[in-house]
Amino acid sequence: MRFDIEGFVTFDTEDASLVNIITGDCIELSQTSNRLLTELLYHRSDILSRGEIFQSVFDKYGARASNSNLNQYISTLRKNMSHLGIQKNIIITVPRIGFKIAEDAIITCDQEYSSFFTPIPIKQEKTEKLDSWLRPIPISATIITLLFLLLTVIIKCTNNNKEVGIKEFTKESCIIFIPSNLPFNDVMNNEQLGHLSLDKLDCSSKKKLYIYKKQRNSVLGTNIQIFITECDEEKNRCTSHYYREKKNA
Structure with missing residues (x-):
């Protein structure tokens, strides 16, 4: 659980x-x-x-x-x-x-969620996906503000223990914030983000997106975690999404 x-x-x-x-x-x-x-x-x-x-x-x-x-x-x-x-x-x-x-x-807890995300099948041999979902997380606006104020100051880079900053770019009426060490193409074409990937994102209204992705590779397999907060300024509402996938070696 x-x-x-x-x-x-x-x-x-x-x-x-x-x-x-x-x-x-x-x-x-x-x-x-x-x-x-x-x-x-x-x-x-x-x-x-x-x-x-x-x-x-x-x-x-x-x-x-x-x-x-x-x-x-x-x-x-x-x-x-x-x-x-x-x-x-x-x-x-x-x-x-x-x-x-x-x-x-x-x-x-995970039993209280109904996921709108359809997991992507893993075609690699000897690979077992233990846990994968993209689902909204209830979170207050105050917590979101505090979290991303913290993110704008410092994000830990778990691969090399160096501190990295935040970079931002725009797409139509959207402002997207991502860690400076996360390649733009990883965000633009990432199928794991579903409708929140930048090539499918609806930016007809003012929105702010905060995207954090961590991928850890080891002899035991690959662990991918993606956290996204989507804030619609016109509706004055923020929604958070979390995606996690484990691929055993």
Whole structure:
């Protein structure tokens, strides 16, 4: 299962990882932290008592359960989220009871989406696509503004650890912002972007697009992530889209 936290951090329960899809920063969780965060997010409308957490996260898997141990895991998860750019306290302590997810936290999971994207078949031999979709992510205008103010200052280049900037160009009434190290042709002809690729984009009205793409190649395969925010100035509305594809070697 996959959760989106505050619109820009993803939590993959299978990979046991937290990823900032804007910067590409990734934190791998321990198995206990992974189970704890999964329980909290899955029951995000409820308060989980310490006893319930001890049973479902620790005892069931033969891990040592204690108040101090649980507090340490909660503290570590909070630090991880803060490190990835989440300023809000997502995990709330309920005194003498347990823990819960903050009511104002923006949390969605992949089961709540209906995708309008048709995955592109992979024709390479010995290649298995584990996860691929392009779907809207609910995200507030304030968060979008903060994210891309941050992007205009600095974007990490995960391939060479150098900082790169933002470049912009126009197409009719659209203004497109992309990382300076992302080739223009990758945006113009990228089939993975669907109707948001620049050769198919409707720019008859004023729009701003923010596009970030990361592709990581390794001996294990290829991991592609694309994050797009489309802001229609006439409708005063922004929509975010996320595409992810894994190709195993």
